Amino acid sequence: QSALTQPASVSGSPGQSITISCTGTSSDVGGYNFVSWYQQHPGKAPKLMIYDVTNRPSGVSDRFSGSKSGNTASLTISGLQAEDEADYFCSSYTSSSALYVFGPGTQVTVL
Amino acid sequence: QVQLLESGGGVVQPGRSLRLSCAASGFTFTSYAMHWVRQAPGKGLEWVAVISDGETYKNYAASVKGRFTISRDSSKNTLSLQMNSLRPDDTAVYYCAAAHDSRWHTFDYWGQGTLVTVSS
Numbered sequence: 188q189s190a191l192t193q194p195a196s197v198s199g200s201p202g203q204s205i206t207i208s209c210t211g212t213s214s215d216v217g218g219y220n221f222v223s224w225y226q227q228h229p230g231k232a233p234k235l236m237i238y239d240v241t242n243r244p245s246g247v248s249d250r251f252s253g254s255k256s257g258n259t260a261s262l263t264i265s266g267l268q269a270e271d272e273a274d275y276f277c278s279s280y281t282s283s284s285a286l287y288v289f290g291p292g293t294q295v296t297v298l
Numbered sequence: 299q300v301q302l303l304e305s306g307g308g309v310v311q312p313g314r315s316l317r318l319s320c321a322a323s324g325f326t327f328t329s330y331a332m333h334w335v336r337q338a339p340g341k342g343l344e345w346v347a348v349i350s351d352g353e354t355y356k357n358y359a360a361s362v363k364g365r366f367t368i369s370r371d372s373s374k375n376t377l378s379l380q381m382n383s384l385r386p387d388d389t390a391v392y393y394c395a396a397a398h399d400s401r402w403h404t405f406d407y408w409g410q411g412t413l414v415t416v417s418s
Contacts, residue, residue: 188342189342221401221403221404223404223405225405232408233408234408235404239404279403280403284359285345285359286345286357286359287335287403289343289345290342291341
């Protein structure tokens with residue numbers, strides 16, 4: 188059981204936009220702008236895609252964007268491409284003793 | 299090219315010890331806090347431990363506190379996790395991750411993980 192909640196899967200056709208949600212509480216997602224998103228292809232190391240809710244690291248496509256409303260953060264992938272097919276998980280700082288919590292991951296499928 | 303390469307995983311009996319290592323390259327190791335994060339089979343990620351860039355601060359998840367010790371050797375760009383009194387619920391893939399010292403909550407770089415199986 189993960190501290191943060193994500194949908195198990197999301198799918199879309201090439202060129203479409205999809206949004207993945209990450210729901211926590213006021214002790215983590217809702218309380219701090221310290222939400223990050225990661226992409227993981229099978230057998231590969233996770234890759235940072237978004238940090239501090241909305242920021243993209245250098246080299247990450249601007250098709251990836253992040254937002255937050257209340258206790259729910261979201262990752263939007265615009266102009267979906269075949270290479271975007273991967274697992275995406277969120278993380279947040281938390282005021283609990285765990286310090287950092289994660290979502291279970293969302294499998295993105297490009298139809 | 300940034301690389302984090304974990305090693306040391308394997309099968310170990312309950313109650314025994316294991317030491318994981320993570321070799322870092324391609325970035326300024328001394329400017330990053332380092333984390334261990336694990337994922338048990340079929341479960342989500344769980345943060346395990348963090349060590350500051352200067353080794354002055356260490357913190358652990360409640361589930362491993364008192365049994366695991368995180369350390370780093372900046373002269374060799376390596377991170378370690380000494381795991382004692384291992385339990386079956388410590389079975390997981392263990393990842394090392396680097397977080398810039400300006401934002402420890404962001405895992406900038408990850409390794410591919412090493413599998414630890416605790417079983418008799």
